[in-house]
Structures are given as C-alpha cells and as structure tokens.
Amino acid sequence: MTLKYDFDWPMLLEDPYREWIIEGFINTVYLSLMAWGIALMIGIFIGTIRMTRSPMLRFIGTVYVEFFRNIPLLVQLFVWFFVFPLMLPHDWMMSWNRLPHVPFLTALLALSLFTAARVAEHIRSGISSIPKGQFDAATSSGLTQVQMYRYVIIPYAFRVMIPTIASEFLTIFKNSALTLTIGVSEITSAAKSIEAWSFHGIEAYSVASVTYMTTTATVVLFMGWLEHRLRIPGLIAKK
Amino acid sequence: MTDPLVDIRDLSLWYEKFKALDNISTSFSSGRCVVICGPSGSGKSSLLRCINRLEEFQEGDVLFEGQSLRECPNIAALRSNIGMVFQHFELYPHMSILDNITLAPRHAKGKSKADAEALAHTLLERVDIADQAKKYPAELSGGQQQRAAIARALALEPKLMLFDEPTSALDPEMIVEVLRVMRDLAKDGMTMLVVTHEMVFAREVSDEIIFMDDGKIVERKETDDFFSNPHSKRAQDFLDRILMKI
Ligand SMILES: Nc1ncnc2c1ncn2[C@@H]1O[C@H](COP(=O)(O)OP(=O)(O)OP(=O)(O)O)[C@@H](O)[C@H]1O
Ligand SMILES: [Mg+2]
Numbered sequence: 001m002t003l004k005y006d007f008d009w010p011m012l013l014e015d016p017y018r019e020w021i022i023e024g025f026i027n028t029v030y031l032s033l034m035a036w037g038i039a040l041m042i043g044i045f046i047g048t049i050r051m052t053r054s055p056m057l058r059f060i061g062t063v064y065v066e067f068f069r070n071i072p073l074l075v076q077l078f079v080w081f082f083v084f085p086l087m088l089p090h091d092w093m094m095s096w097n098r099l100p101h102v103p104f105l106t107a108l109l110a111l112s113l114f115t116a117a118r119v120a121e122h123i124r125s126g127i128s129s130i131p132k133g134q135f136d137a138a139t140s141s142g143l144t145q146v147q148m149y150r151y152v153i154i155p156y157a158f159r160v161m162i163p164t165i166a167s168e169f170l171t172i173f174k175n176s177a178l179t180l181t182i183g184v185s186e187i188t189s190a191a192k193s194i195e196a197w198s199f200h201g202i203e204a205y206s207v208a209s210v211t212y213m214t215t216t217a218t219v220v221l222f223m224g225w226l227e228h229r230l231r232i233p234g235l236i237a238k239k
Numbered sequence: 240m241t242d243p244l245v246d247i248r249d250l251s252l253w254y255e256k257f258k259a260l261d262n263i264s265t266s267f268s269s270g271r272c273v274v275i276c277g278p279s280g281s282g283k284s285s286l287l288r289c290i291n292r293l294e295e296f297q298e299g300d301v302l303f304e305g306q307s308l309r310e311c312p313n314i315a316a317l318r319s320n321i322g323m324v325f326q327h328f329e330l331y332p333h334m335s336i337l338d339n340i341t342l343a344p345r346h347a348k349g350k351s352k353a354d355a356e357a358l359a360h361t362l363l364e365r366v367d368i369a370d371q372a373k374k375y376p377a378e379l380s381g382g383q384q385q386r387a388a389i390a391r392a393l394a395l396e397p398k399l400m401l402f403d404e405p406t407s408a409l410d411p412e413m414i415v416e417v418l419r420v421m422r423d424l425a426k427d428g429m430t431m432l433v434v435t436h437e438m439v440f441a442r443e444v445s446d447e448i449i450f451m452d453d454g455k456i457v458e459r460k461e462t463d464d465f466f467s468n469p470h471s472k473r474a475q476d477f478l479d480r481i482l483m484k485i
Contacts, residue, residue, distance in 0.1 A: 133329040134331065136288075137331070139293060140318055140401075141323075141347060141391070142317075142320075142343055143343060144347075152342075155333055232332050232377065233377065
C-alpha cells in the first residue's frame with residue numbers, strides 16, 4: 001500500500017480558505033499585540049510594587065504572581081471562559097454573554113493576566129540588577145519613591161530588559177494558539193478548519209507554521225533594531 | 240540661617256544586630272568644611288547617610304536647620320536641600336549629563352525645564368566640563384563623571400554637601416581635578432562634610448577634622464591642631480599608617 005497525497009497549494013488562495021487565513025492571521029496578531037500591551041502595563045505595576053518597602057503592596061504582588069504563574073494557561077482559559085461568567089451576578093452574566101466577541105475578550109483577559117505575572121517577574125529581576133547606589137542617588141536628591149521609579153529605576157530596568165520583553169511577546173504569540181480551544185478564530189483554528197473541510201492538512205498547517213515563523217523572525221529583527229536604538233551610549237562598548 | 244545647621248543628638252544606628260553608630264552627639268555649623276576620617280568599617284558612611292536619613296536610625300535624632308529628621312513630615316523635600324556625592328558617582332547611565340543634572344531640580348524642586356537647564360550649564364562650567372552636557376555618563380572619564388555628579392548635587396542649590404570618599408575610585412591624575420573643584424566650593428563658603436583619606440586635602444582645605452573608630456567619634460579638632468598633635472593613640476596610629484602610604 002502506498003501513501004498517496006495530492007498537494008494542492010493554490011487552493012489556499014481560494015475562498016473561503018483565503019478568508020479564513022486572513023481572518024486567523026489578523027486575530028492572532030491583534031490578540032497577541034493587545035495582550036502584550038496590557039501585560040506590560042500590569043506587569044510593570046505588579047513588578048514594581050513587589051520592590052517597594054510596603055509589606056502590604058509586596059504581599060499583593062506576590063500573591064498575584066504566584067497565582068497566575070503557577071496555573072497552566074489552558075486551565076486559566078477554561079476558568080475565565082466557563083467558570084468566571086457563572087460567578088458574576090445574574091444580570092452581569094447576561095450582559096457579559098451578550099457582548100460581541102466573548103471568546104476573543106476572554107482570551108485577551110486570560111493571556112494578559114497570565115503574561116503580566118511573567119513580566120512582573122522579569123521586572124523584579126531587572127530592578128534587582130540595578131546598583132543600590134542608583135536608589136541612593138535618586139533618594140538623596142529629594143525625589144519621592146514614585147518619581148524615583150518613574151524617572152530612574154524603571155527606564156533603566158527597561159533598557160536592561162528589552163530582550164526579555166521581546167521574547168515575552170513571542171511567547172504570547174505562540175500561546176495564543178491555545179485560544180482556539182475556547183473558539184477564537186486565530187490562525188491555528190483557521191488551519192484546523194481548512195483541514196476539516198478540504199482534507200489538505202499539510203497545506204493548512206504549513207500556512208500556520210510559516211505565519212508563526214515569519215512573524216517571530218520579524219519581531220526578532222525589530223527588537224534587535226530597537227535594542228540598538230535605545231542602547232545606553234558608552235555602556236555597551238565598554239563591556 | 241540656623242546654627243548649627245546640623246545637630247546630631249545621641250544617634251545610634253544598627254544594621255540588624257550590629258551597632259554601626261554608637262550614641263553620637265555632635266553638630267556642624269554653616270560655612271565650614273569638616274573632614275571625617277577613620278579606619279574602614281568605623282561608621283563614616285553610616286554617619287553621613289543618617290544626615291539625610293538614607294539610613295533609618297533607631298535611636299536619637301538629627302536636626303537639620305532645627306527640623307527633626309525623625310519627625311519630618313516631608314523627608315523628600317528636606318533631602319532636596321542636601322547634596323550628596325558618592326564614591327562610585329552613581330550618575331544615571333541612561334540619561335545625558337544634562338538630564339542627570341536637571342532631573343531633581345525639575346521634579347523635586349519644581350523648576351521649569353529652561354531654568355533647570357540654565358542652572359545646569361552654569362554648574363557644568365563651574366566644574367569645568369561645559370562641553371560634555373550632551374554626552375552620557377559612560378562616555379566620560381572617571382574624573383569627569385565625578386565632577387558631573389558634583390554638579391548634579393549642586394543643582395539642588397543645597398545648604399549642605401555630603402561627600403563619601405569622592406576620590407577613592409579614581410586614578411591619581413583625576414583625583415586632583417575633583418579635589419580642585421571641592422576646594423573651590425569650600426572657598427566659596429559651602430558647608431561640607433567630606434569622608435576622605437586624602438590627608439593633603441584635609442590639611443589644606445578643611446576647617447576641622449573628625450576621627451571615627453568603632454561607631455564613635457574619637458576625636459574632633461581644628462585642622463591645624465589635629466595634625467600637630469592628635470590626642471588619641473588610635474588617631475595617631477591611623478595618621479601614621481595613612482601618611483606612610485603616601
Ligand atoms: N547595609 C549594611 N548592612 C549591614 N552592615 C552594614 C551595612 N552597611 C554598613 N555595615 C557595617 O557597618 C559598619 C560601618 O559601615 P560604614 O560603611 O559606615 O563604614 P565606613 O567607615 O564608611 O567604612 P569604609 O571606609 O570601608 O567605607 C561596618 O562594619 C559595615 O560592615
Ligand atoms: Mg564608607
């Protein structure tokens with residue numbers, strides 16, 4: 001018995017497949033970018049409060065990180081999708097379910113909060129790597145704690161962390177494939193549908209793979225450029 | 240002007256169980272330059288860092304212009320009247336020299352950007368690196384960085400300047416340029432507390448010398464008097480050792 005498989009690459013350019021691919025790609029990029037942006041904001045906030053002197057703030061930060069980092073993303077997706085709406089008051093649940101794009105919003109929420117915990121950890125280690133003297137210099141000059149973090153510590157930590165932050169985007173981008181399980185029409189789910197309709201699995205999943213690979217490569221190139229632009233003059237050459 | 244500018248009363252500081260400052264009482268008057276010396280670990284940095292409450296002392300109090308640091312409602316505002324210079328400069332590496340200098344005047348003292356920059360340029364001229372404003376710290380020599388750090392502290396228009404071993408991390412030829420800036424400051428009447436092992440500077444520039452050991456002030460004297468006849472054996476030994484080295 002021979003294995004026979006007729007390749008049909010041009011079919012990918014025909015509708016509805018073409019439309020599914022485009023929609024899937026757009027959704028994947030949208031979801032990843034938005035989740036990344038939200039995760040950065042929450043992550044910077046949580047990571048920073050874990051470094052302050054207030055035991056209360058540090059505790060809140062630690063609880064957040066341990067909670068979101070240690071539960072598998074897939075479980076978090078299901079919890080947000082299936083369990084969370086049930087815990088809302090009845091009218092809230094009704095309005096939540098009436099929102100357009102509930103799967104997309106749920107995926108955005110889950111991905112953002114999960115990734116924020118990871119970002120917070122990176123921020124914390126970034127901040128710990130800053131020499132203590134920088135804190136002394138800022139404090140002794142009369143800046144408040146908030147000003148010190150806003151103008152000195154976070155911008156400094158941020159530059160140290162550009163590679164990590166970039167790789168966090170790539171992680172989100174790849175993790176976004178999981179959201180097909182709650183019905184988000186992202187690129188992997190597009191591939192899955194094409195395969196189910198056409199039985200051309202190789203072509204379908206090739207599209208998804210190539211999409212992930214080229215986007216990743218583009219991001220890596222862009223981050224290299226950004227890192228170069230934001231490098232601290234004189235510092236890298238000396239290392 | 241309140242006198243004394245700084246009044247230290249029964250000050251003790253612990254790091255965990257270790258007593259780094261042991262019941263210190265002393266005061267500093269405006270317009271004087273006082274050098275603090277003593278062996279490593281004697282508490283010189285700790286004493287300096289209590290004066291702007293970089294260290295939270297457990298006992299006693301420090302009064303700055305009569306204001307208790309312990310009860311100070313706005314410690315950041317109080318700190319913005321005290322300039323501090325560190326052994327390793329601690330310039331912010333991701334900001335230009337100009338931005339380093341204008342940061343605190345703008346955000347701690349509420350100066351406009353234009354005013355802060357005008358002040359910064361005047362100060363850079365004063366410390367002799369007017370042409371380095373646009374550069375980043377790592378692009379400057381050690382001596383230039385320390386002078387930029389002094390300019391940054393002076394931009395607070397401080398009533399007191401604290402120097403913690405400002406030349407210890409520098410090569411000999413750079414030490415001279417930093418000490419020259421500090422000498423000029425002292426001549427202009429700036430109130431200065433300087434932790435240093437530069438005994439030539441101490442002898443030429445300072446008005447008084449404090450010798451510390453074991454978290455205590457062992458001796459405090461007018462400079463001439465200190466060098467002609469230090470009383471304590473420990474101060475004498477220390478001087479012998481340090482002057483031998485030179
Ligand atoms: N953050 C800290 N935690 C614990 N112990 C400390 C800390 N800072 C200083 N010490 C200890 O307190 C004592 C006094 O330290 P301090 O830095 O004030 O000494 P110093 O006179 O400035 O010494 P040096 O000439 O080495 O700078 C030392 O024994 C030091 O080990
Ligand atoms: Mg010291």
